[in-house]
Amino acid sequence: MTARILKIAVPVPLYKCFDYLAPSECNETVAAGTRAVIQFGKRQLIGIVISEHATSDVPVNKLRAIKQLLPQPLPAELLHFLQWAASYYQQPIGEALNHALPALLRQIDQQQVLASLWQLSEAGRLQNADALSRAPRQAELLRQLQQHIHGMDKSQLDRLDFKWRDSLRALEKKGWVMRLSQSDAGALVQHRAHIATKPLLNDEQKHAVDTVAASLDNFQAFLLEGITGSGKTEVYLQLVEQVILKNEQSLILVPEINLTPQLISRFEERFSIPIAVLHSGLNNSQRLLAWQQARDNQVQIIIGTRSALFTPLAKPGLIIIDEEHDSSYKQQDSFRYHARDLALVRAKRLNIPLLMGSATPSLESLYNCQQGRYQRLALTRRAGKALPPKLQLLDVRRKPMQEGLSDHLVAAIKQTLANKSQVLLFLNRRGYAPTLLCHDCGWVMPCPRCDARLTYHHYRKLMRCHHCGHETRPPDACPECQCKELINIGIGTERLEQHLNSLFPDKHVSRIDSDTTSRKGSLDKKLAEAHSGEADILIGTQMLAKGHDFPHVTLVGILDVDSSLFSSDFRAPEFMAQQLIQVAGRAGRAEKPGQVIIQTHHPEHPLLQTLLHHGYAAFAKSALIERQLASFPPYSALALLRAEATQAYLPGKFLEQAFERLSLYQPAVELFGPFPSPMERRAGRYRHQLLIQATSRAALQQCMNKVIPALNTLADANKVRWSIDIDPQSML
Ligand code: ADP
Numbered sequence: 001m002t003a004r005i006l007k008i009a010v011p012v013p014l015y016k017c018f019d020y021l022a023p024s025e026c027n028e029t030v031a032a033g034t035r036a037v038i039q040f041g042k043r044q045l046i047g048i049v050i051s052e053h054a055t056s057d058v059p060v061n062k063l064r065a066i067k068q069l070l071p072q073p074l075p076a077e078l079l080h081f082l083q084w085a086a087s088y089y090q091q092p093i094g095e096a097l098n099h100a101l102p103a104l105l106r107q108i109d110q111q112q113v114l115a116s117l118w119q120l121s122e123a124g125r126l127q128n129a130d131a132l133s134r135a136p137r138q139a140e141l142l143r144q145l146q147q148h149i150h151g152m153d154k155s156q157l158d159r160l161d162f163k164w165r166d167s168l169r170a171l172e173k174k175g176w177v178m179r180l181s182q183s184d185a186g187a188l189v190q191h192r193a194h195i196a197t198k199p200l201l202n203d204e205q206k207h208a209v210d211t212v213a214a215s216l217d218n219f220q221a222f223l224l225e226g227i228t229g230s231g232k233t234e235v236y237l238q239l240v241e242q243v244i245l246k247n248e249q250s251l252i253l254v255p256e257i258n259l260t261p262q263l264i265s266r267f268e269e270r271f272s273i274p275i276a277v278l279h280s281g282l283n284n285s286q287r288l289l290a291w292q293q294a295r296d297n298q299v300q301i302i303i304g305t306r307s308a309l310f311t312p313l314a315k316p317g318l319i320i321i322d323e324e325h326d327s328s329y330k331q332q333d334s335f336r337y338h339a340r341d342l343a344l345v346r347a348k349r350l351n352i353p354l355l356m357g358s359a360t361p362s363l364e365s366l367y368n369c370q371q372g373r374y375q376r377l378a379l380t381r382r383a384g385k386a387l388p389p390k391l392q393l394l395d396v397r398r399k400p401m402q403e404g405l406s407d408h409l410v411a412a413i414k415q416t417l418a419n420k421s422q423v424l425l426f427l428n429r430r431g432y433a434p435t436l437l438c439h440d441c442g443w444v445m446p447c448p449r450c451d452a453r454l455t456y457h458h459y460r461k462l463m464r465c466h467h468c469g470h471e472t473r474p475p476d477a478c479p480e481c482q483c484k485e486l487i488n489i490g491i492g493t494e495r496l497e498q499h500l501n502s503l504f505p506d507k508h509v510s511r512i513d514s515d516t517t518s519r520k521g522s523l524d525k526k527l528a529e530a531h532s533g534e535a536d537i538l539i540g541t542q543m544l545a546k547g548h549d550f551p552h553v554t555l556v557g558i559l560d561v562d563s564s565l566f567s568s569d570f571r572a573p574e575f576m577a578q579q580l581i582q583v584a585g586r587a588g589r590a591e592k593p594g595q596v597i598i599q600t601h602h603p604e605h606p607l608l609q610t611l612l613h614h615g616y617a618a619f620a621k622s623a624l625i626e627r628q629l630a631s632f633p634p635y636s637a638l639a640l641l642r643a644e645a646t647q648a649y650l651p652g653k654f655l656e657q658a659f660e661r662l663s664l665y666q667p668a669v670e671l672f673g674p675f676p677s678p679m680e681r682r683a684g685r686y687r688h689q690l691l692i693q694a695t696s697r698a699a700l701q702q703c704m705n706k707v708i709p710a711l712n713t714l715a716d717a718n719k720v721r722w723s724i725d726i727d728p729q730s731m732l
Pocket residue numbers: 199200201202205226227228229230231232233234235383384
């Protein structure tokens with residue numbers, strides 16, 4: 001009898017698969033994508049079957065047998081797509097597959113996979129927990145379940161500080177709690193009774209919908225370019241409706257779920273069918289449930305962040321990427337991939353259209369339109385009655401400034417508040433002040449683990465590093481000269497908030513950054529205040545540049561645009577322009593016209609000039625010409641090889657060894673470095689990098705395929721942590 005050998009992808013950072021024998025009791029062919037419990041060294045792991053063979057490079061009597069084959073395989077389409085992705089991004093296949101599987105399918109404990117979810121019934125939702133005062137545990141459980149409207153699983157219940165089983169049973173008996181098993185469709189979603197009426201599309205929207213709809217049976221990439229408020233979401237909604245009518249599924253990717261509640265509620269309001277929303281607040285059972293529902297065509301609308309791209313789709317019809325320029329589509333660690341670029345590949349393999357929308361498309365996508373690879377669809381007017389905001393550069397050179405605000409901006413704030421409108425101030429720097437300086441000797445307080453300064457956080461009275469999370473008390477005196485006069489230099493959102501509170505003591509100032517919104521529910525509360533008009537002045541970091549309509553905001557102040565004008569990263573101007581236009585787009589979305597004031601010391605800067613006087617499209621055009629002159633992407637392909645170690649000399653040494661291998665492929669690829677990374681030391685580790693440039697992605701791939709999987713054989717490979725980043729978005 002011939003041996004049955006299965007090639008298994010194992011979740012370890014190695015560029016190969018491992019051979020195992022099929023379990024002896026297994027007679028059928030084993031489908032690729034099947035999950036298998038294996039012994040790997042001393043550990044038991046779940047691997048994925050890639051293929052079956054009759055021979056192995058390892059003697060058959062040395063091979064171990066698979067312990068168990070598990071149900072719920074990775075569907076073949078998804079498996080092959082992930083194999084492609086792992087190979088393009090030069091990531092170990094086992095890690096890529098592991099990244100795409102829901103956590104419960106990666107766990108060996110089968111109890112967990114079959115775990116249940118408990119959710120309140122309609123009656124349970126209406127109960128007042130206080131009425132259960134004679135059963136305090138039941139009351140507490142009821143309260144918890146009322147807070148977790150999507151249900152709780154065992155692991156969540158186990159976190160309660162009492163034994164919950166009896167109380168749960170009591171609530172089940174009352175008919176207030178239902179137990180959902182994974183085959184229950186619709187558990188994640190609420191059914192709605194009515195479908196909201198839809199607006200009549202304007203000509204441009206209609207053209208966009210008709211064009212994409214005409215191609216629903218084929219692959220085609222579309223770029224929907226429209227200023228904020230021009231009705232892109234409405235285009236998505238009406239296309240998704242057509243896909244539903246064909247009994248097919250739509251996958252919609254958004255940059256961050258918490259920051260796009262409006263988009264999701266518009267989908268929920270429009271359609272009376274289940275929607276799977278994959279957000280970070282889901283527990284593992286809910287995530288698995290959503291995965292299974294998509295796989296079994298029990299949901300036709302799936303909305304999620306970048307990793308939702310790896311959702312199995314029974315009847316794929318359309319992929320939409322909202323805010324396609326957003327950098328959060330790039331995963332920056334472990335499995336490094338770009339969800340927008342990969343969505344294109346998946347849509348092509350599925351032979352369905354891909355629709356990418358943005359007010360400020362990436363230069364890459366605009367280039368692809370120029371090349372005829374994407375079809376461009378434009379929305380040039382704001383839908384409804386809203387007018388586009390007026391942008392104004394404010395030259396603050398030699399002007400009196402207080403805590404980052406010029407007199408002119410303060411006057412505009414006063415005026416806006418007097419008109420009972422809201423103000424939004426944009427400052428992309430958290431904390432109180434980014435530098436603590438000794439007035440006597442000039443010492444500045446560094447992070448002990450990074451080449452960076454510590455930021456003072458007034459609210460928590462702590463110095464914090466924004467790169468490694470290091471925290472410490474502010475010193476009483478300068479460690480160099482013992483002087484007690486230490487000054488906070490620079491302005492963060494906390495300091496701005498404090499200043500505005502003293503300027504406008506009777507106004508409600510609301511700061512929205514990751515420090516004030518980290519607690520569960522706090523972001524929703526802040527956003528509700530902003531929408532209702534309860535907050536008068538909103539202070540925000542980049543969080544506020546995304547996805548929100550603030551209908552009462554009529555003045556946007558951008559405090560510090562200058563710091564991004566002089567970055568060494570070639571993508572910095574693009575990001576700056578996108579952020580500026582996105583923040584500006586938050587103003588005047590209802591019937592009140594908006595005004596945007598940009599404070600700068602460089603009013604003549606060509607980038608700002610082009611952007612303000614000729615708009616984003618003109619800016620993008622000139623920026624693309626600059627990229628071409630400098631041979632940067634999309635006119636070339638890049639890869640960044642990074643290495644880090646606790647000893648300073650090791651990363652450079654390892655990269656020199658890699659350089660030697662790579663240099664065999666010159667001149668098809670050009671090599672720059674190795675150099676120390678822009679912040680050489682971070683979290684106590686030294687970092688170096690080597691940039692690899694090729695004239696095309698194909699040329700880059702050829703070289704990468706040969707070199708990267710073999711890097712672990714280099715002399716110093718096991719002394720460093722190294723990683724490869726194909727199409728890097730950040731050079732840091
Ligand atoms: P975007 O996604 O481009 O920011 P939206 O789709 O959110 O734009 O549209 C902005 C506002 O205009 C929303 O309140 C939306 O309901 C409304 N709107 C969109 N299209 C139309 C239309 N054809 N007629 C009337 N109102 C519309």
